[in-house]
Each structure stands twice: as C-alpha cells, then as structure tokens.
Amino acid sequence: MATRKSTTKPNVSAEELLGFYRDMLLIRRFEEKAGQLYGMGLIGGFCHLYIGQEAVVVGLEAAAKEGDKRVTSYRDHGHMLACGMDPKGVMAELTGREGGYSKGKGGSMHMFSKEKHFYGGHGIVGAQVPLGAGLAFSDKYKGNDNVTFTYFGDGAANQGQVYETYNMAMLWDLPVVFVIENNKYAMGTSVQRATKSPSLWERGAAYGITGEEVDGMDVLAVKAAGEKAVAHCRAGKGPYILEVMTYRYRGHSMSDPAKYRTRDEVQKMRTERDAIEHVRDLLLTGKHASEDDLKNIDKEIKAIVNDAAEFSKDSPEPALAELWTDIYA
Amino acid sequence: MATEILMPALSPTMEEGTLAKWLVKEGDTVASGDIIAEIETDKATMEFEAVDDGVIGKLLIAAGTEGVKVNTPIAVLVAEGESADAAAPAPAAAAAPAAASVAAAPATPAPAAPKVDSAPDWPAGTALKTQTVREALRDAMAEEMRASDEVFVMGEEVAEYQGAYKITQGLLDEFGARSVIDTPITEHGFAGIGVGAAFGGLRPIVEFMTFNFAMQAIAHIINSAAKTLYMSGGQMGCPIVFRGPNGAAARVGAQHSQCYAAWYSHIPGLKVVMPYSAADAKGLLKQAIRDPNPVIFLENEILYGRSFDVPVLDDFTIPFGKAKIWREGTDVTIVSFGIGMTYALEAAERLAKDGISAEVIDLRTIRPMDTDAILASVMKTNRLVTVEEGFPQSSVGNYITSVVMERAFDYLDAPVINLTGKDVPMPYAANLEKLALVTTDDVVEAVRKVTYR
Numbered sequence: 073m074a075t076r077k078s079t080t081k082p083n084v085s086a087e088e089l090l091g092f093y094r095d096m097l098l099i100r101r102f103e104e105k106a107g108q109l110y111g112m113g114l115i116g117g118f119c120h121l122y123i124g125q126e127a128v129v130v131g132l133e134a135a136a137k138e139g140d141k142r143v144t145s146y147r148d149h150g151h152m153l154a155c156g157m158d159p160k161g162v163m164a165e166l167t168g169r170e171g172g173y174s175k176g177k178g179g180s181m182h183m184f185s186k187e188k189h190f191y192g193g194h195g196i197v198g199a200q201v202p203l204g205a206g207l208a209f210s211d212k213y214k215g216n217d218n219v220t221f222t223y224f225g226d227g228a229a230n231q232g233q234v235y236e237t238y239n240m241a242m243l244w245d246l247p248v249v250f251v252i253e254n255n256k257y258a259m260g261t262s263v264q265r266a267t268k269s270p271s272l273w274e275r276g277a278a279y280g281i282t283g284e285e286v287d288g289m290d291v292l293a294v295k296a297a298g299e300k301a302v303a304h305c306r307a308g309k310g311p312y313i314l315e316v317m318t319y320r321y322r323g324h325s326m327s328d329p330a331k332y333r334t335r336d337e338v339q340k341m342r343t344e345r346d347a348i349e350h351v352r353d354l355l356l357t358g359k360h361a362s363e364d365d366l367k368n369i370d371k372e373i374k375a376i377v378n379d380a381a382e383f384s385k386d387s388p389e390p391a392l393a394e395l396w397t398d399i400y401a
Numbered sequence: 402m403a404t405e406i407l408m409p410a411l412s413p414t415m416e417e418g419t420l421a422k423w424l425v426k427e428g429d430t431v432a433s434g435d436i437i438a439e440i441e442t443d444k445a446t447m448e449f450e451a452v453d454d455g456v457i458g459k460l461l462i463a464a465g466t467e468g469v470k471v472n473t474p475i476a477v478l479v480a481e482g483e484s485a486d487a488a489a490p491a492p493a494a495a496a497a498p499a500a501a502s503v504a505a506a507p508a509t510p511a512p513a514a515p516k517v518d519s520a521p522d523w524p525a526g527t528a529l530k531t532q533t534v535r536e537a538l539r540d541a542m543a544e545e546m547r548a549s550d551e552v553f554v555m556g557e558e559v560a561e562y563q564g565a566y567k568i569t570q571g572l573l574d575e576f577g578a579r580s581v582i583d584t585p586i587t588e589h590g591f592a593g594i595g596v597g598a599a600f601g602g603l604r605p606i607v608e609f610m611t612f613n614f615a616m617q618a619i620a621h622i623i624n625s626a627a628k629t630l631y632m633s634g635g636q637m638g639c640p641i642v643f644r645g646p647n648g649a650a651a652r653v654g655a656q657h658s659q660c661y662a663a664w665y666s667h668i669p670g671l672k673v674v675m676p677y678s679a680a681d682a683k684g685l686l687k688q689a690i691r692d693p694n695p696v697i698f699l700e701n702e703i704l705y706g707r708s709f710d711v712p713v714l715d716d717f718t719i720p721f722g723k724a725k726i727w728r729e730g731t732d733v734t735i736v737s738f739g740i741g742m743t744y745a746l747e748a749a750e751r752l753a754k755d756g757i758s759a760e761v762i763d764l765r766t767i768r769p770m771d772t773d774a775i776l777a778s779v780m781k782t783n784r785l786v787t788v789e790e791g792f793p794q795s796s797v798g799n800y801i802t803s804v805v806m807e808r809a810f811d812y813l814d815a816p817v818i819n820l821t822g823k824d825v826p827m828p829y830a831a832n833l834e835k836l837a838l839v840t841t842d843d844v845v846e847a848v849r850k851v852t853y854r
Contacts, residue, residue, distance in 0.1 A: 104433060108452040111409025113471055118413065141601070175634035182632035191600050191637070196624050202590050203625060206597015213553070213579070213603060236590025243585070321434075327412035329445040335436075342434075398635035399669050401693035 084292055086360035092134070092291045093351045093361075094369055096126035099150040100348060101377045102159055103322075106149065106166055109381060110326050115166045119180045122150035124321035127347035128253050129154040131294025132221055132314075135302050139216065143191040143204045144223035146181035147253075147320075151223065155188045159376055163384035171387030175394055198231030200224060201250070205241045205311075208248035219305045223251045227258025229272045238279040238311070247305035249298070250276070252315040253288070259324040260332040273315035283313025289345040319345070403458060403483065405474040411440060411447045418442045419467045420475060429457045430481070438475070455480055515773035515780070515808075518723050522684065523712040530713055535705040537679035538568050538644075541686035542606060544716075546576050549604065552690055553580040555591060556608030556645075565610045566646060566705055592618030592643070596625045596695075599641040604690060609645035612661045612699060626695035627670030642689045644698035647675070648740060648790045649827060649838060651703070658827035658834075660791035662738065665697040666767040666800070672721055673767040675699040677742040679709035681765055684719030692721070701740045722769035726778070730760035733848050734778040736801060737788035738764040741839065745788050748844035757852055767797055772804045779805055783814040784851040788844055793821040815851040820844060 103121040110119050122129075125147075133154045136142075144151045152162050157173065165172025165183050173183045181195040191207055194200040204222025211218040228234060229252055241248050252272050256263055269275060273283035282304065286297040294316060301312035319341045323330040330338075355361040408418065419441040431437055431451040438449045458479035462469055469475065532540075546552045553576075558565045560573040560583040573581040584591040588609065595607040609615040615622065622643060630638040649658035665673045672694055676682040682700070689696040727742070728749050737745040742763050749759040760778050764770060779785050785805060787798030798819030805817060823837045 104452050107450070108409075111411065111449075111471075112407060113410045116413060143597075173634065174632055174636070177634050178632040184629070184633035184637050186636050191597075192629070192633070194625070196620055199593065199620060199625055202593025202621070203597035203600065206594040206599070207601040208597075209594055210598045210601025210603045213598070233589045233593060236585075236587040237593065239585060239587065240590055240594060244582075323447075327415075327442070327444065327447075329447045331445075335448075398631045398633075400672075401630055401635075401638040401640075 086355075086358070088134070089351060089355055089358075089360055090369070092130055093348065093355060093366070094373065095130045095133075095154060096291065096348045096351065097369065097373045098159070098376065099126045099130070099153050101373050102153060102163070102380065103149060105377045105381050106163070107322070107326065109163075109167065109384070114385060115180070116168065117179060118146065119166065119326045120147040120324065121322045121326075122147055122320070124341065125253060125255060125288065125318045126150060127291035127294055128251070128288045128316045128318050129223075131291040132249075132251060132298040134295040135298030136219070136221065139189070139218040140302075141189040141191060141207045141211070141218060141220040142223070143200045143207060143220065144193065145197065145200055145225060145228065146193070146195045147225070148181065148183065148193045152183060152185070152190055152193075155185075155190050157185050157188050157190060159380035160383040163380040164387045167384040167387070168389065169384060169387035170390045171383060176390040177394065177398065198224060198228040198233050201228065201231070201234045202237045204250075205237045205246050205248050208241070208246040208311075209244065212244070212246055217247070217306045219247045219249060219302050221249050221251055223253055225258060226252060226254040226256065226263050226272060227261070227266070229275075230258075230266055235275070235279070238276055238281055241311040242279045242281050245308060245310035247308075248311045249301045249305060250281075250283075250311060250313045252313065253318055254315055255318045255320045257320070257324070257332065259328070262332065271315060273313045276313040281311050281313055283315065286314050286316045288316035288318030289347045289350065291347055291351060403477050403479045404453065404455075406437075406451075406476040406478055408462075408469045408471050408473045408475050409440065409449055410471045411442050411449075412444060415442045415471060417468050417470045420462050420464060420469050421446060423460055423464045425457050427457050427460055431455060431457060431478070451478070453478060456483070458484070515776035517774050517777045519726075522680065522719055522725070523714060523717065528713040529710040531708050532679045532711040533706055533708050534676070534679045534682045534700070535566070535568055537683035537711055538686055538700065539570055539572070541683045542569070542690070543572060543575065545687055545690040546572070546580060550580075551602065551604045552606065553582065553603065554606040554608060555582040555584055555595060557584055557586055557610050559583060559608050564608075566702060568700075568705070569608065588614050588617040589621065592621040593625065595641055596621050596639055599626070599639045600629070600637060604640050606642045606644060606690060609643065611657060612645055612647040613657050613659055615643065615645070615661070622665075622671070622695070622697070623668055627668050630694070631670060638693050639695045640693045642686070642696045642698050644686070644689075645700060646702040646705070647699035648701055649822075649834075652829060652831065652834060654829045655826035660699075660789065660822070661697075662699055662767050662789065663791050663795060663797050666770075666797060670695065671768060672696045673699070674721065674765065675739040675767055676765060677704065677739055677763050679707070680711045681719060681725070681763070683711055684717050685721070685765060688718040688721060691718070699739060704740055719765070721766045722771050723765070724771035724774040725763045725765055726760065726774065727763055728759065728761040730758040730782065732758045732782055733784040733786060733852055734760045734762060734775065734782045735786050735788060735844065735848065736762045736764060736775055736798075738767060738797070739790070741788040741790060744839060744841045744844050747841040748848065751841070751845055752848055755854075757848060757854060759848060770801075772801070772808075775801060776805065776809050779809050780812045783812055785813070785817045786820060786844065786847045786851060787817070788820045788839060790822050790839060793819065793824050796821050815853070818847040818851055820847055
C-alpha cells in the first residue's frame with residue numbers, strides 16, 4: 073500500500089475535514105446498521121458492506137461537480153450516501169419497502185437516482201464499466217464538460233469487457249474516470265491469486281490510458297488524485313484510471329466467513345490504517361475540533377442512521393400491484 | 402438503556418444456527434465492531450460483531466447451544482454502570498414481516514372475446530413506391546436521425562464501409578462521424594456503451610453485424626437494458642434499438658445461422674420486432690427508435706434485397722402489437738413472422754388452387770404479441786399452423802399454442818402444428834441445410850394434416 077502522504081501537511085480547510093469525517097462516519101454507521109438489520113432478517117438476499125472503504129467515494133465525491141455521473145457495482149451503499157442520496161430511501165430499499173429508491177423492487181444491489189446522477193448499483197461484475205463509458209459518451213455527445221466516475225473492484229478488473237471499454241473510451245476520448253477499488257479480495261480470491269499483473273491501473277497503458285495508484289485509506293490523497301483525474305477528463309484528454317488501494321473490513325457479503333485472510337490482517341488495517349481514525353487524528357491534532365465536537369457529530373450521525381432504520385421498518389412493503397408496474401415505459 | 406442482542410441471520414437462507422462460542426463474558430466492555438461470538442450456520446462458522454458500544458450485561462444463551470432461532474435474544478447489552486437485571490430489556494425489535502402471501506396473480510379473467518384492430522397501416526389512396534427492405538430500413542434511420550439529434554447509430558462497419566449489408570449506406574455522409582460511429586469488433590463492450598448512452602439520455606441504434614454476434618453482448622441486452630426500468634422502480638429506462646440480420650442466410654453454417662426470436666421474446670422488459678415486408682421494416686423501425694424501451698429488431702439477410710410497396714408519407718410508423726392479416730381465409734390460420742412469411746404466403750397460394758382457404762397472419766412484433774388477432778382467426782378457421790425458422794423446443798409457436806389452448810380450446814378442430822427449423826445445428830452442406838430449414842412444402846403438408854385434406 074502506498075504511504076500516507078497527506079498526514080503531515082494536509083492542504084485542506086477545517087470545514088472540509090469535518091465534512092469528510094461526517095460523510096465517512098455516516099457510511100460506516102449506516103453499514104453497521106444494515107448489518108444489524110440483516111441479522112434481524114429485515115434485509116434479505118445479498119448485502120455487501122462498504123465498511124473500510126469509505127475514503128474512496130468520499131474523496132472522489134469531493135472532486136465532483138454538479139452534473140457529474142457515477143455508476144458502480146453491487147457494493148453500492150457508500151456511493152449512494154456519498155452522492156447525497158437520502159439514507160432513509162437507501163435503507164428502505166434494503167428492507168424491500170415502498171419508501172425505497174426503487175420502491176423495494178431493486179434491493180441492495182440495484183438502486184438508482186436520476187436526480188443525483190447515480191446510475192446504479194449493478195449486480196453483474198464488470199457490467200457497470202461499459203455502462204459508465206456510455207454515460208460519458210452521452211455527455212461528450214451533448215457537448216458538456218461532465219465526467220462519469222465508473223467504480224469497479226479488483227475482481228471486475230479481470231473481466232474482458234473492462235478492456236473492451238478501455239479501448240473505446242480512449243479511442244473516443246470519453247470523459248470517464250475508471251476507479252478501481254482494489255480491496256485486495258475478489259470475494260475469497262486475493263489479487264495475487266487472480267493475476268500476475270503487478271498493478272491493475274498499468275494495464276490501461278496498453279490502450280494509452282494514463283493512471284496512477286492512490287492510497288485509498290487517505291481521503292485527502294483520494295481527493296487530490298480525483299481532482300487530477302477529473303481535470304484530465306474535462307480538458308478533453310479522455311479517460312483516466314485511479315487504482316485506489318483500500319480494504320474491506322467485513323466479508324464479501326453477509327454470509328462470507330472470510331476464512332481467506334487472518335483476523336490479524338483485518339485488525340492491523342483497522343487499527344493502523346483506518347480512514348476515519350486518520351481524519352479524526354487530523355482534526356484533533358490540528359485543533360480543528362475538540363473531542364466534544366466529534367462526539368456531537370457521532371451523535372448526529374447515529375440519529376440520522378437510526379431514523380433511516382426506523383423509516384425502513386415502518387415503510388410498508390410495496391403494494392402487490394407493483395409486481396406488474398415499471399416493466400415498460 | 403439495555404438492549405437485547407439477537408441471534409443474527411448470517412446468510413440469505415439461515416433460520417437457525419449454533420451459538421458456537423462466546424468471545425466475551427459478562428461485564429466485558431465492547432465497542433461497535435468487536436467480535437463477540439462465533440456462530441455456525443448451515444454453511445460456515447461466522448464471526449458476530451457488536452453493533453453498539455456498551456457492557457455485556459448478561460449472556461442469555463450458553464455457548465454450544467444448537468438450533469438457536471434467528472432473532473432470539475442471546476445477550477443483553479447495558480450502558481456503563483447499569484445492571485442487566487435492573488434495566489428492563491428494550492422490547493425486541495420488530496421481526497421481519499411475514500413473507501407476503503404469494504402475490505395475487507391477476508385474477509384469471511373469463512376468456513374475453515378477442516379484439517382485433519383492423520385499421521389499415523396507411524390511409525386509402527396513399528401513393529406507394531417500390532423499395533427494398535434494405536432501403537426502407539435506411540430511410541427509417543435517416544428520418545429519425547433528422548428528427549432528433551439524440552438518435553445515433555453505432556456498430557461494426559456502419560460508417561465508412563457503409564454497412565456490412567449496406568443498411569447504413571449514406572448515413573455517414575449525411576450525419577457525420579459524430580452520429581454514425583464505427584466501433585471496433587467488441588460486441589460486449591459497445592452494447593454496454595450503447596446502454597449507458599441510453600441511460601444518459603441518448604437514443605442509440607446499435608447494429609450487430611449479425612445477431613449471432615450479439616450473444617457476446619446478451620448480458621447487457623438482458624441484465625442492463627431490459628431490467629433497469631423495473632429495478633429502478635420506474636426512474637430510469639433504456640430507449641435503445643438493437644438491430645441486425647437474424648436467422649439463416651445461406652451456407653454460412655451453424656454459428657452464423659440462428660433465429661433469436663424465441664430467445665429475446667422470453668424477456669419481460671424487451672420488445673421484439675421481426676418485420677417481413679419493406680413497409681413494415683420502415684414503419685416498425687421508426688416506431689422502435691421512438692419507443693422508450695429496449696427493442697430487439699430482427700432483420701433477415703435474404704429479405705434485405707426483396708422489394709415491396711412502401712407508402713409515400715412524411716411520417717409513417719406502425720404500432721407494436723398489431724399483427725397484419727396478409728390474406729383472409731376460412732379453412733386454416735397460418736401464423737408466421739419474418740422470412741417465415743415467405744413460406745406461409747407461398748403455401749397459401751398453392752393451397753388456394755386446391756380449394757383450401759388459408760388465412761395468413763404476420764405477427765410483425767413477437768413481444769408484445771397480437772394474440773387477439775390469432776384467436777379471432779382461429780375461432781373462425783378452427784385450425785392453426787405456426788411457421789418459424791427457430792429451433793422447435795420453446796419456440797414462439799409453442800407459446801402461441803399455449804395461448805390458443807387456454808383461450809380457444811373449444812374452437813380447435815385439430816391439434817395445432819408448430820413448424821420450425823429442425824432440432825439440429827445448421828449444417829453447411831447445401832442439401833442438409835435445405836433439409837434443416839422450414840419450407841413451403843412443409844407448410845402445405847401441415848395444412849393438409851390439420852384440415853384432413
């Protein structure tokens with residue numbers, strides 16, 4: 073993993089740091105609550121938690137402007153919260169209720185918000201990559217300067233369609249930032265057991281695409297890399313690849329006992345590299361916030377998440393007639 | 402305040418499990434994320450983490466207990482300094498709602514009398530011109546591209562080469578490289594990019610050099626294009642046309658000779674069109690480009706060069722779900738679509754000479770399907786033969802037969818015959834290829850069988 077570069081001299085305002093802290097904490101608490109509701113049987117099927125990876129989306133959202141689009145895989149709750157979607161609507165979709173973003177018909181892996189330019193939530197590994205390039209194609213066609221953030225994991229990075237997409241994205245100079253969230257494990261298969269490529273972002277070079285590796289446990293490093301990538305795209309230079317080195321603390325999905333790695337490995341990441349603790353340290357050592365200030369934020373976040381959970385339990389299941397709607401426009 | 406820690410569900414199917422081991426004891430302080438127990442499910446041993454900060458007030462279920470039902474309280478978590486006994490546990494959280502009773506299928510209606518829309522495709526007296534299917538398809542795209550900047554066409558060899566089958570001839574000259582886009586040979590990739598562009602507000606026409614190659618892209622056609630409107634609760638649709646030649650051409654062998662009508666017609670969220678005539682090719686393609694849903698538009702290489710009358714109208718479309726009765730008759734109904742219509746019409750002509758009057762229906766769209774037109778005809782003729790090029794098992798004809806069985810069983814005077822291609826990969830040898838395909842002779846023979854003549 074890359075070393076943390078920004079810790080010593082963060083070039084960031086107190087306000088922005090507090091925002092990062094709040095946004096990352098919201099994702100973590102939301103996901104913990106989702107795990108709890110899953111345990112209670114209120115959330116069914118597959119549920120892939122984002123705990124540990126919070127700095128990736130929060131850092132990249134800080135580099136986005138209104139109009140930019142985002143699309144991701146099934147590990148999507150964090151992306152939705154980070155782009156401003158309502159935690160209530162997201163949680164109610166997880167519980168399969170009428171108040172969910174897809175009226176309960178999509179579930180954890182399939183959620184969308186046209187208003188927030190969030191284009192899913194896709195359950196087929198790698199499918200979001202050409203979709204993201206297509207969204208970028210639509211912006212280039214219309215002649216605006218929007219950029220599409222296309223997130224995928226180290227597992228999806230071995231899908232053929234990713235490279236078909238790289239080829240066309242570069243051929244047509246599409247304004248797309250490919251974000252490889254490398255959390256080291258594709259379900260139970262470590263990156264080293266899936267490829268001999270020393271790095272995933274460097275594969276872009278075969279298509280002429282520039283990129284870099286980023287420390288994904290450092291939200292400031294992610295933001296800085298995101299700004300560079302976005303500037304590249306907006307300048308009409310085509311796509312950019314960010315391989316963001318991150319780590320998921322939980323299993324692949326709720327039913328994954330995670331026997332493919334040691335408890336010590338997870339614990340080490342949690343204690344030494346946690347992205348939220350990092351920002352907390354910056355806030356406290358920089359005297360941008362007091363322990364009490366942070367406690368108050370924790371409380372606020374807890375209240376938001378509890379409200380979302382309550383809403384997701386209270387919202388009724390979709391009407392039976394919904395079975396037959398939204399099949400055709 | 403004390404809260405109960407409940408036995409968690411740790412897989413999509415878990416109903417109970419074994420509390421294998423406690424990793425905490427009463428009085429221990431725990432933080433959210435700490436592992437407090439190991440729980441065995443039917444599949445694996447899982448670590449169970451605390452979701453709140455607090456002190457373990459009481460362990461309610463002993464380690465080693467088997468068959469602990471999901472949502473049973475297993476421990477009590479209290480605040481620092483609080484006693485587990487004094488604090489009344491918070492009421493157990495609401496359990497998951499009981500699975501809703503099987504969604505009520507729409508009440509089976511009494512078979513309604515079929516309603517047939519017999520309005521002509523164009524007003525009487527409209528001037529006609531002779532055009533090939535190829536020209537009609539090109540004109541349809543050109544007209545829609547003139548009408549809306551959001552419409553563009555992409556695919557292999559569609560621009561500079563003018564189309565592998567010359568369907569996009571002249572489009573690059575008129576609309577330029579921004580809207581007529583040559584892709585590399587990369588079906589999965591460009592189908593996905595097309596779908597993404599449709600999500601982004603454009604109206605792509607994605608040409609597959611043949612639908613055989615679209616199998617490399619079928620994940621995007623079905624999982625990304627057809628299902629998104631539903632999965633998004635109606636927020637986001639996918640207005641896209643996937644088009645290209647489908648079915649057998651001539652002597653191109655198994656991998657280049659397959660009909661996909663039945664495949665795509667299986668999928669809710671897709672519309673499936675398969676024109677026979679040039680007028681239908683034009684009117685249906687224009688309709689497809691305007692449709693807000695993903696449309697599979699199945700053409701046929703052999704039909705590209707055939708000429709038909711096409712109405713001279715500024716704006717000519719044909720609605721989906723409206724079959725066309727090419728020939729009225731009283732003794733038997735022949736239902737087909739696409740190139741199958743060639744055999745159906747030839748057979749009807751021959752049968753007429755023998756005094757058998759066949760009604761010939763062209764479905765034009767497989768999904769939505771104009772089942773009312775079929776039913777009304779079968780109620781009149783009492784006999785049905787379906788004709789298609791695809792494989793026999795799970796064919797379009799099989800579906801039509803089931804509809805007729807359910808809604809017009811009493812009207813049938815003979816078992817329905819589904820004519821299809823043979824149940825073999827397409828052979829290359831000329832004689833075998835001929836044997837594998839459905840022919841006019843087959844249709845004549847089937848009609849004789851159902852009419853007992």
